[in-house]
Amino acid sequence: MSETKENKTPTQSDDIDQVLYKKREKIYPREVHGTFAMLRNTAMVTLLGLYYVLPWLTWEGRQALLFDLPARKFYIFGLTFWPQDFFFLAVALIIAALSLFFFTALAGRLWCGYACPQTVWTEIFLLMERWVEGGRRQRIKLDKGPKSLHTLRIKATKQILWIAFSLWTGFTFVGYFTPIHDLWHHLITWSLGPWETFWIFFYSFATYGNAGFMREQVCIYMCPYARFQSAMFDRDTLIISYDPKRGEPRGSRKRGKTGKEVGLGDCIDCKLCVQVCPTGIDIRDGLQYQCIGCAACIDVCDDVMDKMGYPKGLIKYTTENAMEGKKAHLLRPRVIIYSLLLAILVGGFIYGVATRVPLEVDVIRDRNSLYNETDAGLVENVYNLKLINMDEHPQRYRLSVSGIDNLRVVGPTDDIDVQSGAVVDLPLRVQVDPIELKSTSNEIVFHVESKTNPAIRYDAKARFLGPVVR
Amino acid sequence: MSQPMKNPDADLPVVQRLASIFWPSFLTAAGFTVIFFTLFDPVQLSLISGGPAITRLGGYTIGFFSFWALTALSCALTCYFRRPCKPSGYKPGHQSGNT
Numbered sequence: 001m002s003e004t005k006e007n008k009t010p011t012q013s014d015d016i017d018q019v020l021y022k023k024r025e026k027i028y029p030r031e032v033h034g035t036f037a038m039l040r041n042t043a044m045v046t047l048l049g050l051y052y053v054l055p056w057l058t059w060e061g062r063q064a065l066l067f068d069l070p071a072r073k074f075y076i077f078g079l080t081f082w083p084q085d086f087f088f089l090a091v092a093l094i095i096a097a098l099s100l101f102f103f104t105a106l107a108g109r110l111w112c113g114y115a116c117p118q119t120v121w122t123e124i125f126l127l128m129e130r131w132v133e134g135g136r137r138q139r140i141k142l143d144k145g146p147k148s149l150h151t152l153r154i155k156a157t158k159q160i161l162w163i164a165f166s167l168w169t170g171f172t173f174v175g176y177f178t179p180i181h182d183l184w185h186h187l188i189t190w191s192l193g194p195w196e197t198f199w200i201f202f203y204s205f206a207t208y209g210n211a212g213f214m215r216e217q218v219c220i221y222m223c224p225y226a227r228f229q230s231a232m233f234d235r236d237t238l239i240i241s242y243d244p245k246r247g248e249p250r251g252s253r254k255r256g257k258t259g260k261e262v263g264l265g266d267c268i269d270c271k272l273c274v275q276v277c278p279t280g281i282d283i284r285d286g287l288q289y290q291c292i293g294c295a296a297c298i299d300v301c302d303d304v305m306d307k308m309g310y311p312k313g314l315i316k317y318t319t320e321n322a323m324e325g326k327k328a329h330l331l332r333p334r335v336i337i338y339s340l341l342l343a344i345l346v347g348g349f350i351y352g353v354a355t356r357v358p359l360e361v362d363v364i365r366d367r368n369s370l371y372n373e374t375d376a377g378l379v380e381n382v383y384n385l386k387l388i389n390m391d392e393h394p395q396r397y398r399l400s401v402s403g404i405d406n407l408r409v410v411g412p413t414d415d416i417d418v419q420s421g422a423v424v425d426l427p428l429r430v431q432v433d434p435i436e437l438k439s440t441s442n443e444i445v446f447h448v449e450s451k452t453n454p455a456i457r458y459d460a461k462a463r464f465l466g467p468v469v470r
Numbered sequence: 471m472s473q474p475m476k477n478p479d480a481d482l483p484v485v486q487r488l489a490s491i492f493w494p495s496f497l498t499a500a501g502f503t504v505i506f507f508t509l510f511d512p513v514q515l516s517l518i519s520g521g522p523a524i525t526r527l528g529g530y531t532i533g534f535f536s537f538w539a540l541t542a543l544s545c546a547l548t549c550y551f552r553r554p555c556k557p558s559g560y561k562p563g564h565q566s567g568n569t
Contacts, residue, residue, distance in 0.1 A: 070526045072511065086508045178527070195527040214485070221486040222493045 026143070027216060027280040029126060030136040030272065034299025043114040044123050052168075055175040069177045073421065079353065080421070082390050084360050088353060095345050100225070102338040104232040106330075108239050109293035112226070118218050119292065121169075121211035122278065125162060132158040136275060162212050163204075170204030216279040220290055230289065235320040236329050240293055242273075242284045242315045243323070250284070255308060266310050273297035273315060283315055358391035361448050361460040370465045378408070378431040379466045385426040387448060389418040395450045399426070403444030404464060405436050415451075430464065437466040491549055495541035502541075503534040 057064040059077050066075045074081040074089075081088060103110050112119060133139045133154055142151055174196055175183050186192045192200075210218055219226050233239070247267035253259075259266050267284070274282045276296040281288050283297045301315040322328050366382035374380050389395050397416040401407045411428040418424045430444070442464045450456035512529020516522070524532075 069530060072526070083508050083511075086505075089504075089508075193525070193527065195525065195531050198531065199527075217485050217489075221483075221489045224497075 028136045030275040032296045036295035055180040112292035113294035125211040166204040166208040169207045170200040173203040272300045359458045360388040361458045362386040363462040380431045387424045491545045495545045499537035
């Protein structure tokens with residue numbers, strides 16, 4: 001077999017150093033069919049479908065999912081988030097990270113094998129490659145063989161497909177951040193803005209490079225998660241493992257012979273598990289950090305075991321404890337702590353979003369003077385209030401001030417109308433008789449309450465300055 | 471390693487050497503950009519600075535690439551300084567075979 005020559009994977013641990021430093025050899029993953037391949041394809045279709053379709057959905061007349069950077073507002077279906085809601089974004093990111101830890105502790109690198117954008121886009125790019133260039137053997141032949149017009153045509157077809165797909169990916173990406181319908185209109189009328197154009201090309205290039213060329217190198221050299229995921233592993237974490245007790249000594253044999261008859265283990269050393277591996281490792285060397293847990297080797301080995309008439313599961317999802325014949329524990333301190341933290345954070349997040357007050361009041365003191373004295377002998381401070389209506393509906397507000405007795409407000413205090421998503425500036429002068437002042441600097445509070453919906457209220461603190469009190 | 475003075479980076483694949491400069495810097499720059507522009511609106515910043523008028527998208531882009539340039543510079547310096555220094559007995563003009 002000529003193909004076996006391609007597999008220069010290490011068989012001994014002394015070779016590891018050498019492998020780390022050697023020049024990258026292009027990997028030609030063989031196509032797989034089976035249970036996990038089907039799961040992976042389902043995940044790929046679902047996730048890519050979501051990615052390309054979601055920005056086109058509308059919700060109450062606007063884009064359902066839009067992180068509107070030019071307008072500094074995030075729309076997520078019925079919710080609108082403002083820069084003031086940054087806290088929620090931070091909590092959401094922490095929840096995402098914790099979920100990753102939780103699933104890693106429980107089931108190993110599920111994320112890497114099924115859901116990571118790098119895996120998903122690599123899969124679709126591989127699919128296009130297979131479609132144009134053929135299976136693993138044909139692809140190797142094409143690359144090793146002489147250059148001809150025929151190979152050039154095949155390579156060019158693949159590139160055109162890849163580039164078109166990348167450009168569409170880049171366009172969709174920008175469509176999450178600026179309204180996609182407008183973007184589409186600009187695109188077909190050839191009037192895209194310079195920055196939009198730049199980002200479409202930038203993201204397309206990143207997709208093309210990462211999914212077309214970098215592939216497993218992103219996981220090995222660039223992914224921080226790949227480096228530290230082992231910290232979340234324990235002896236009960238689900239891993240993909242080869243059973244050396246059953247498989248060794250490996251060796252080829254005639255079909256129909258059992259391992260016992262020829263004095264060998266169940267591994268027939270067909271090397272298919274190596275050929276299907278997207279990161280080019282040999283799972284039979286044990287757990288390696290390059291393994292992204294895609295389970296392609298399980299599918300292909302089960303197939304071989306079937307053909308040989310051996311039981312499946314020479315390579316399978318298992319745990320270190322299970323392999324040693326020990327009892328497996330699903331609930332471990334690690335899992336319990338992660339799930340508790342997750343439950344608290346998710347609960348807090350939902351509560352926070354549900355009880356969020358869609359009104360923000362910023363008080364800015366007039367910088368020109370600390371205080372004025374009016375002709376009537378009153379002490380006056382000047383403020384500029386910014387009212388931001390973050391609600392879906394227009395609101396009519398009323399305003400009052402407290403903190404010092406007998407405060408007077410000069411300026412609009414009632415029937416302040418603010419449209420949904422709008423900001424209104426309120427210049428206000430607050431006056432008081434100096435007799436009421438207990439100190440030079442006093443705390444006052446502006447109360448803003450919606451007349452339309454009294455549940456929407458906001459208290460903003462401010463300083464009221466006066467002359468030195470004797 | 472048999473040669474103690476060997477540059478630890480010399481054997482690394484080019485991809486890994488480039489990635490260790492441009493990738494961590496990309497990630498941190500992206501994080502900084504999000505935090506920075508949550509706090510400051512680029513349109514307001516350009517008004518305050520009195521510089522040329524700018525769109526928000528332009529402001530974010532320039533901001534991101536400026537951050538990336540700075541963080542990449544910092545990563546590059548880190549990579550540069552973690553190379554081993556010359557041995558203590560080193561004399562100028564003496565052939566060391568390590569440049």
